[in-house]
Amino acid sequence: MKTVLDLNQLNDNILKVKALLIELEASASSFPALSRNSKRALASVKMMELNLCDLVTLGLTDHPLSSNP
Amino acid sequence: MLDQEYWNPVLETLPREKLKVLQFKKFKQILTWAYTRSKFHKALYDKAGLTPDDIRSFDDIKKIPKVEKSMMREIQNKDPFPYGDALCVPLEEVSVFRQTSGTTGQPVYQPDTWQDWEWWSECWSFILWAQGYRPSDRVFLPFGYNIFVAFWAGHYAAEKLGCEVVPGGVLDTQSRILKIMELKATAMMATPTYVLNMADVAKSKMGIDPATLSINKITCAGEPGAGIPSTKRRMEEAWGAKVFDHSGATEIGAWSYECRKQPCGMHVNEAMFLVEIEDLETGEIIEEPGRKGKMVITALDRIAQPCIRFDSKDIIEWDSESCSCGRSFRLIRGGVLGRADDITKVKGVLISPAAIEEVVRSIDGLGDEFEVVVDKQGDVDRIKLKVELLPEITQISVENRLKDQLRLKTNLGYQIEYYNYGSLPRYEAKAKRFKDLRKKDTAQKEGRP
Numbered sequence: 001m002k003t004v005l006d007l008n009q010l011n012d013n014i015l016k017v018k019a020l021l022i023e024l025e026a027s028a029s030s031f032p033a034l035s036r037n038s039k040r041a042l043a044s045v046k047m048m049e050l051n052l053c054d055l056v057t058l059g060l061t062d063h064p065l066s067s068n069p
Numbered sequence: 070m071l072d073q074e075y076w077n078p079v080l081e082t083l084p085r086e087k088l089k090v091l092q093f094k095k096f097k098q099i100l101t102w103a104y105t106r107s108k109f110h111k112a113l114y115d116k117a118g119l120t121p122d123d124i125r126s127f128d129d130i131k132k133i134p135k136v137e138k139s140m141m142r143e144i145q146n147k148d149p150f151p152y153g154d155a156l157c158v159p160l161e162e163v164s165v166f167r168q169t170s171g172t173t174g175q176p177v178y179q180p181d182t183w184q185d186w187e188w189w190s191e192c193w194s195f196i197l198w199a200q201g202y203r204p205s206d207r208v209f210l211p212f213g214y215n216i217f218v219a220f221w222a223g224h225y226a227a228e229k230l231g232c233e234v235v236p237g238g239v240l241d242t243q244s245r246i247l248k249i250m251e252l253k254a255t256a257m258m259a260t261p262t263y264v265l266n267m268a269d270v271a272k273s274k275m276g277i278d279p280a281t282l283s284i285n286k287i288t289c290a291g292e293p294g295a296g297i298p299s300t301k302r303r304m305e306e307a308w309g310a311k312v313f314d315h316s317g318a319t320e321i322g323a324w325s326y327e328c329r330k331q332p333c334g335m336h337v338n339e340a341m342f343l344v345e346i347e348d349l350e351t352g353e354i355i356e357e358p359g360r361k362g363k364m365v366i367t368a369l370d371r372i373a374q375p376c377i378r379f380d381s382k383d384i385i386e387w388d389s390e391s392c393s394c395g396r397s398f399r400l401i402r403g404g405v406l407g408r409a410d411d412i413t414k415v416k417g418v419l420i421s422p423a424a425i426e427e428v429v430r431s432i433d434g435l436g437d438e439f440e441v442v443v444d445k446q447g448d449v450d451r452i453k454l455k456v457e458l459l460p461e462i463t464q465i466s467v468e469n470r471l472k473d474q475l476r477l478k479t480n481l482g483y484q485i486e487y488y489n490y491g492s493l494p495r496y497e498a499k500a501k502r503f504k505d506l507r508k509k510d511t512a513q514k515e516g517r518p
């Protein structure tokens with residue numbers, strides 16, 4: 001059986017992580033270990049955006065796996 | 070999760086009309102990015118009288134001027150050093166350097182940000198997942214880890230998937246085979262030439278049958294071989310493994326892959342790339358299957374040195390069939406069929422080195438290696454084919470079949486030279502088996518270097 005995904009919820013969570021990392025990177029500019037790791041993590045978050053968020057933004061997510069209308 | 074067929078179950082099955090919407094949006098985005106950040110791209114588009122706002126529909130994309138490798142060579146070695154005006158990010162954002170191999174001229178430098186590097190390995194993750202790589206795999210990478218991108222991103226993608234990665238860098242071929250045996254590696258990535266070369270070394274120098282080793286899948290890149298049925302068969306039989314094709318390039322990224330269904334072709338990753346096929350003579354964009362043309366490609370998400378309508382010179386054609394794996398990404402039939410630079414006329418007939426390879430490797434008594442030399446005898450083209458006979462195979466037993474197949478598949482008569490097994494050059498990465506001496510002859514006659 002296929003797992004149904006709440007794509008909008010997944011999208012929201014990705015954007016929340018992104019916002020937190022942006023904030024962390026900015027606020028830890030004098031703390032290289034935190035700011036550089038945040039920047040690096042943001043590159044990974046970007047990959048999640050490419051994999052999902054662009055579709056949600058364009059309203060292209062009425063997919064068989066999606067629970068969203 | 071592990072039985073999931075797709076790396077991205079949404080993107081890889083997205084209906085085609087939605088894929089086009091996504092591609093168009095991303096194309097405009099990367100075009101605007103390059104136009105506003107790179108003097109090179111701005112000048113190129115200004116000269117054509119175009120701005121990103123002029124691209125209003127998918128059909129408008131073909132108005133955007135193509136970028137050739139030679140243009141990249143001209144702008145490099147200048148500030149911001151060494152990349153020049155195509156760089157779209159501050160130099161301190163560049164975290165990775167690679168360069169092209171320089172087989173077609175001066176190498177081109179390729180800067181990538183860390184995000185770009187993540188993107189490289191993301192594209193490779195689509196490939197490896199589709200080919201059945203899973204966290205339980207122990208992946209051996211027998212390539213020179215250096216300035217060439219080769220399988221670097223495959224390494225990072227395999228790590229991302231959770232595989233165990235064994236970097237088989239500065240080892241000779243025999244040591245690599247021993248390491249595969251010692252660690253019971255299950256997967257490997259290499260050029261077709263090297264996959265065959267390793268098998269040959271294992272058998273002839275070490276007395277090891279590679280099919281008895283633990284490798285069950287091999288991902289190829291760098292040459293068309295894994296898409297050539299006879300070469301694929303030789304590799305699969307030698308290693309007792311599934312062999313999968315993939316295509317990528319330093320300036321482009323990892324843009325296509327064969328899936329586990331092995332549909333005699335590769336899926337274009339259309340979520341990350343826009344591939345157009347251009348008629349070699351008219352320049353018209355080919356939409357229909359079965360017509361060969363030159364690939365013009367855009368990497369939709371690469372930001373440091375964007376790749377927008379890059380004239381790749383790869384010859385491909387759309388497949389008329391869809392794949393039983395369920396991916397909606399289009400298939401290119403037979404993978405990359407050759408390079409526009411290599412497709413040449415001999416005695417007025419268009420030939421591709423891949424067609425000759427398909428014939429040679431379909432003849433059981435011949436070795437894997439061969440060489441094609443085109444020159445002139447007086448004013449007439451001459452094409453010479455050098456092949457190796459396997460031990461205990463006589464010329465007479467293969468001669469007629471080879472000649473007939475060559476005539477049938479390439480429409481040409483060849484001067485065939487037979488060599489003992491092991492006499493022709495062996496290669497560790499990309500092979501140089503096709504030599505066209507006619508241009509050299511003409512240059513010498515005209516006193517040019």
Ligand SMILES: [Zn+2]
Nearest residue numbers: 328330392394
């Ligand atoms: Zn498929």
